Amino acid sequence: MKNRRWLAALHGIHAAVLSVLLATGACLYVPALRTMFGESIRQVRSAHIGVGLCYLLLLAIAVVPTVQYLRRDRRWTKTFHVCLQYLLGAGWIATGIYLWGNNTEYLRLRQLASSIHGGLSLFIIPWALGHIALWYVGKIRQRGALRGPHDRGGQLFTRREVLVLFAGGLLALMAGGLLRWFRPLTDSSLASLDTGKRRGYFRIYSMTSEIPPFDPDEWRLTVDGLVEQKRDFTFAELTSLPSHVIVSDFHCSTGWSVTQVKWKGVPFSSLLELVNPEAAGTYVKMYSADRMYTETYELSQLLQQNVLLAYELDDKPLLPQQGAPLRLVHPDMYGYKSIKWLSRIEFTQQRGLGYWEEKEGYDLNGYIA
């Protein structure tokens, strides 16, 4: 009896922990929810990581009682369900830890980890709903209200077969992954280098639920602060300046990347001769039209030709959610430094903190590792 209560408690705790992980994960993954949380998203992220570590601990604690339970209840469905939960848990934990480390050296692995982490989470939702539904149906059957015509008492597989299926499946996954990891270079992999194939997709994050509107007649980019000539550029004036095109990878600090993105815009350095920064103006602060987001830079970090005030992505004008009409693109820095809906550039003598640097202690320079 005591064991049953302990198992029931474990089952309940597992359901609760998984629910919290799914809820917090949804807030991090779904752009609308992420925007809704605004500044609190950093706490949501910390909670997700913390609860994830608790989940790891829970799985470890539950191993012994679960094995004991499966020895008593030999139905293959039970074994299948438990093995699946542990496989999913291992997948979440492994990919979650990899994304937490945020290593951009192995780009494809990073993107794969992100896809697996999200994919497993999407899978578990209908699975959990089906699990609850089956439990409910089982309850009704116990009362004799329904007799399922296919009720064979779980004789489709034996428990041993289910264990073999999962063990073999895990080995197959590991073998496939390891064999691929240690595979030498092939002609096909080298051939794909020059095609500039796009990998990944953008996830749209913003601090507010309302995207700043763009009126071509009213919009201005204000450049002021420690400059000899303050300017308010219209969109037409900016786009008439000599433009530059770059193709670069985009890396978000949260773990996702998009490769081979084509940007067109005005090099930031082109503005300098138009506004003549004063000698004391060695730092730059940029403001977003959402009136919340800011970023700061050393002026020297913005002088390369490939640092753009971008107004086109993949040969099309920026979409509102992409930061239209103008955003910064710094290909050597993480995405949080490429401020969207750029509306003001201020040259300053002191360097303050940008939005994420202040809220969550993000690296001030944000260079991609």
Next chain:
Amino acid sequence: MFASVWACLFALAFWGTASRQEEEVLRLHRLLVSAQNREAYALEERLRVDGREEVSLSAVAQAAPRLARVTSRVRLTDSEDIRFAVYFSPEALYIYSRNSGVWNRAAYNHPAAAELEELRDPFAFWLRMLAHASEVRARGGGRFEVTLRPFRDDIHGMHVEDVLEANMLISLDEGSGRLDTLTLRARLKPSIIKNRQEIEYTARVVGDAGVPALTLPEAAQSAMPLP
């Protein structure tokens, strides 16, 4: 039935992931493309054949105003070199012969322009070499050794073929993670026609600090059209 499930999972893992070698090559490719996309750079290049320096180049490019200069010294004999400089401006090429002191000008559609154009894109050669990679080994400290399959290519006018073995060493600046030095070493098949057995080609990225602003010399304005 289990075997088919396992086979599917194996195939999923095998085709869905990447190999370590592919990730390393991809990383080096990104670094080279990033360097290639920069319109401002300073590069020193050396080509040695059997330990003897045959070609030395210094390339500087700036973004505003757009101008690039490549100065070259090519060994002709033990006592004679060909020295020239090429200025790449948006409208034309200006070639200065240091041996004769003569300036020539050529439009980009001149037949000679295609040969000289390669001087302006030094990273194109290294990207081509990466496509011949057979193995990549990370040596630590930002150094990578790339073993190359036999290839045929041209290095500053020298046709390279009959390569027995070759490797490329790529060093990154540990602070910035950017390219620092690229070295190609190749051992060639002995030949009585081409008396060379080993070549070493090095490109070193010089930092931006200390590189003076480029201007087109006044004398270039009176350059003669290249015949």
